[in-house]
Amino acid sequence: MSTPDLVHELELGAQAPLTIVAVPVAAPASLGASAAAPARMRPSFLLWDLPLRVFHWSLVACVTAAVATGELGGAWMPWHGRAGLAIVGLLVFRIVWGVVGPPTARFAGFAPTPRRVLDTLRGRWRGIGHNPLGALAVFALLGLLALQAGTGLFGNDDIAFAGPLNRFVDEALGARLTGWHRIAADGLFVLLALHLGAIAFHVLVKRHVLVRPMVTGRAILEPGVVPPASRARVRGALALSVGAAAVAVGAVASAGRAPAAASAAAPPAAPAAKEAPATPAW
Ligand code: HEM
Numbered sequence: 001m002s003t004p005d006l007v008h009e010l011e012l013g014a015q016a017p018l019t020i021v022a023v024p025v026a027a028p029a030s031l032g033a034s035a036a037a038p039a040r041m042r043p044s045f046l047l048w049d050l051p052l053r054v055f056h057w058s059l060v061a062c063v064t065a066a067v068a069t070g071e072l073g074g075a076w077m078p079w080h081g082r083a084g085l086a087i088v089g090l091l092v093f094r095i096v097w098g099v100v101g102p103p104t105a106r107f108a109g110f111a112p113t114p115r116r117v118l119d120t121l122r123g124r125w126r127g128i129g130h131n132p133l134g135a136l137a138v139f140a141l142l143g144l145l146a147l148q149a150g151t152g153l154f155g156n157d158d159i160a161f162a163g164p165l166n167r168f169v170d171e172a173l174g175a176r177l178t179g180w181h182r183i184a185a186d187g188l189f190v191l192l193a194l195h196l197g198a199i200a201f202h203v204l205v206k207r208h209v210l211v212r213p214m215v216t217g218r219a220i221l222e223p224g225v226v227p228p229a230s231r232a233r234v235r236g237a238l239a240l241s242v243g244a245a246a247v248a249v250g251a252v253a254s255a256g257r258a259p260a261a262a263s264a265a266a267p268p269a270a271p272a273a274k275e276a277p278a279t280p281a282w
């Protein structure tokens with residue numbers, strides 16, 4: 001997508017430049033009329049903004065790479081570290097975007113309060129974006145990925161690879177965090193199976209169109225549902241989110257590089273605090 005297309009999508013027909021408004025493209029005369037119309041005649045609206053979709057599919061690619069290289073181990077570990085570091089950046093982006101991004105991306109908008117979860121279980125929830133049960137899964141996935149990436153940064157494989165922050169913890173703590181990293185990976189497989197299973201259920205059994213909006217961004221407005229009309233300053237929010245992600249990745253990577261001055265100043269005979277496995281150039 002070209003830059004003008006991106007800006008156009010982000011502007012979404014708003015009067016003020018660089019704002020996002022989740023309004024139907026062809027506004028219905030009234031919601032009553034829209035409710036009566038068949039799905040193909042109902043208006044579509046921007047459900048998932050472009051940065052959120054880029055985040056999602058980049059996360060899919062990086063998690064797939066991290067799982068594959070983690071399981072292969074050995075010579076694949078430097079690539080595992082790089083995929084893991086990219087995931088750190090993606091998570092930081094998502095956290096900031098979840099606060100400053102457009103309405104359907106905001107955590108506050110889909111926080112699964114007990115009332116909303118109960119409404120969903122009773123079939124009474126109406127809204128757009130993640131439903132409250134889906135939101136529980138989203139928070140669990142993001143939380144577990146953060147734990148996974150966080151423990152990986154301090155871990156090592158006892159052979160030739162160590163996370164960039166491994167040198168800041170002693171051997172016992174490093175081993176314990178590596179153990180948690182392995183356990184968290186099993187939890188992640190369970191959550192991913194639930195994620196894909198839930199999507200397959202909604203698509204195949206309930207005939208909900210879920211995947212297309214995660215690709216194109218657009219969804220058909222359900223009868224009686226009003227999209228949020230709030231405006232977010234997209235360009236500033238995007239710069240903040242991407243900037244925070246870049247700073248986090250840069251900080252972790254540079255913390256992983258041994259300070260040259262300190263190693264040069266170390267007395268040659270001094271025993272190393274611990275045998276640090278070789279790391280890739282972070
Ligand atoms: C490694 C694999 C995957 C991971 C880690 C993952 C993670 C996530 C996360 C974190 C979200 C929440 C989005 C947000 O608001 O931030 C999400 C939503 C979603 N994902 Fe995935 N995903 C994966 C694979 C897939 C695949 C393969 C598909 C499609 C077949 C898919 C379809 C979706 C859809 C449709 C949603 C929106 C659900 C809704 O409408 O509430 N995901 N995913």
Ligand code: HEM
Nearest residue numbers: 066070071081084085148149152153155156157163182185
């Ligand atoms: C969310 C991101 C990550 C995922 C999904 C992931 C996944 C995995 C998996 C599946 C394994 C194999 C576990 C096993 O053998 O049972 C593994 C091992 C490992 N990962 Fe990650 N990882 C992630 C992030 C990271 C990061 C950021 C680092 C460090 C830069 C890292 C460092 C390690 C190390 C050192 C091992 C070897 C542990 C051992 O020898 O058992 N991981 N990871």
